[in-house]
Amino acid sequence: MAQHDQSSAHHETPHSVSYTQYLLIWLGLVMLTGLTVALAGVDLGRWIIVTALAIASIKTMMVLEVFMHLKFEDKTFRLFVLVACVTLAIFFILTFFDYAFA
Amino acid sequence: MSSHAAEAVAHGHTHRDDVGSKMGMWLFLFTELILFGGMFIVYAVYRYMHQAEFHLAASELDRLVGTVNTIVLLTSSLTVAMSITAMQEGKKSLAMLLVGITIVLALAFLVNKYFEWDHKFAVGLYPGSPELSNKPQGVILYFGLYYVMTGLHALHVIIGMAVLAVMMGFMKTGTIHQGSYVRLEAGALYWHLVDIIWIFLFPLFYLLH
Numbered sequence: 001m002a003q004h005d006q007s008s009a010h011h012e013t014p015h016s017v018s019y020t021q022y023l024l025i026w027l028g029l030v031m032l033t034g035l036t037v038a039l040a041g042v043d044l045g046r047w048i049i050v051t052a053l054a055i056a057s058i059k060t061m062m063v064l065e066v067f068m069h070l071k072f073e074d075k076t077f078r079l080f081v082l083v084a085c086v087t088l089a090i091f092f093i094l095t096f097f098d099y100a101f102a
Numbered sequence: 103m104s105s106h107a108a109e110a111v112a113h114g115h116t117h118r119d120d121v122g123s124k125m126g127m128w129l130f131l132f133t134e135l136i137l138f139g140g141m142f143i144v145y146a147v148y149r150y151m152h153q154a155e156f157h158l159a160a161s162e163l164d165r166l167v168g169t170v171n172t173i174v175l176l177t178s179s180l181t182v183a184m185s186i187t188a189m190q191e192g193k194k195s196l197a198m199l200l201v202g203i204t205i206v207l208a209l210a211f212l213v214n215k216y217f218e219w220d221h222k223f224a225v226g227l228y229p230g231s232p233e234l235s236n237k238p239q240g241v242i243l244y245f246g247l248y249y250v251m252t253g254l255h256a257l258h259v260i261i262g263m264a265v266l267a268v269m270m271g272f273m274k275t276g277t278i279h280q281g282s283y284v285r286l287e288a289g290a291l292y293w294h295l296v297d298i299i300w301i302f303l304f305p306l307f308y309l310l311h
Contacts, residue, residue, distance in 0.1 A: 016187055016190045016191070017183070017186075017187055018187065019184055019187060022180055022183050022184050022187070023180070025180075026176060026177065026179075026180040029176045030173055030176060033169065033172050033173060033176065033304075036305055036309060037165065037169050037309065040165070040305075040308075040309035040310070040311075048310060049310060052305035052306070052309055052310065053302075053305070055305070056301050056302050056304075056305055059301045060298050060301055060302075063179060063294050063297060063298055063301070064294075064298075066183075067179055067180075067183045067290075067294050067297075068290075068291055068294045069287075073121075073124070074121060076125070077124075077125070077128060080125070080128055080129070080132070081128070084132040084135055084136075085135075087136075088135060088136065088139040091139065091140075091143060092143055092146065095143050095146075095147060096146070096147075096150075099147055099150060099151070100150075
């Protein structure tokens with residue numbers, strides 16, 4: 001694996017994720033899909049949406065961190081993603097203030 | 103590595119900023135997040151207002167089709183992620199093959215989606231259909247959201263396929279090579295976003311009943 005000896009911070013040092021690592025993440029994603037489908041057949045009442053969204057969030061984290069390399073990027077990327085997600089969460093919360101307490 | 107010298111020259115003359123390029127791509131992805139996020143808010147509000155009807159309407163969807171498509175899309179994300187590792191190792195043909203498989207899987211997703219929509223149309227469940235118009239308001243809203251959200255997602259799948267096809271072209275011509283593959287990374291990031299949107303669409307439309 002050729003590592004470029006760059007003095008400039010603007011050139012990336014390639015971080016290679018192994019095929020095995022990707023395969024394991026994929027396996028985890030497929031298993032979580034199986035779990036969420038299996039749970040859909042169980043009567044969880046109000047918890048059905050909570051568990052479904054929790055599993056979807058875990059899957060998203062796995063895709064973000066490994067497939068999208070967030071784990072290996074500059075910390076700034078993580079901050080960006082956090083800001084974007086918090087912004088969306090604020091939209092949700094403010095909207096629901098309108099409907100839940102109207 | 104034989105291209106080292108050529109690269110050094112290239113670095114001397116071009117201002118490359120791979121981190122900046124990727125940051126730009128992420129910023130674009132956030133606009134996509136807000137685009138779909140707005141729709142998820144509409145879904146959440148209508149679901150909150152019409153819970154029973156949403157559950158009823160969701161039972162019309164085929165869980166198996168949705169599950170198969172989820173696995174197809176997850177696998178396509180795997181292959182496109184692997185193509186970056188292949189490119190880092192200088193295995194151009196393998197990288198191209200992996201991106202090619204991603205495009206084929208994307209096509210499989212769309213074909214599956216086509217048959218699914220076709221079946222819905224056949225039983226009269228499409229926006230504005232006489233069959234649907236007689237149903238309760240919540241069911242009409244559910245199917246309106248189903249077509250708009252999965253439709254917009256499918257449009258993203260088509261765009262993603264086009265983007266990945268261009269990346270294959272870049273790999274063939276050598277624009278993307280072992281020393282410079284940020285374009286491939288950006289294309290892959292877009293594809294993973296399409297996957298993430300589906301990770302949420304799937305349980306919200308197919309499983310909640």
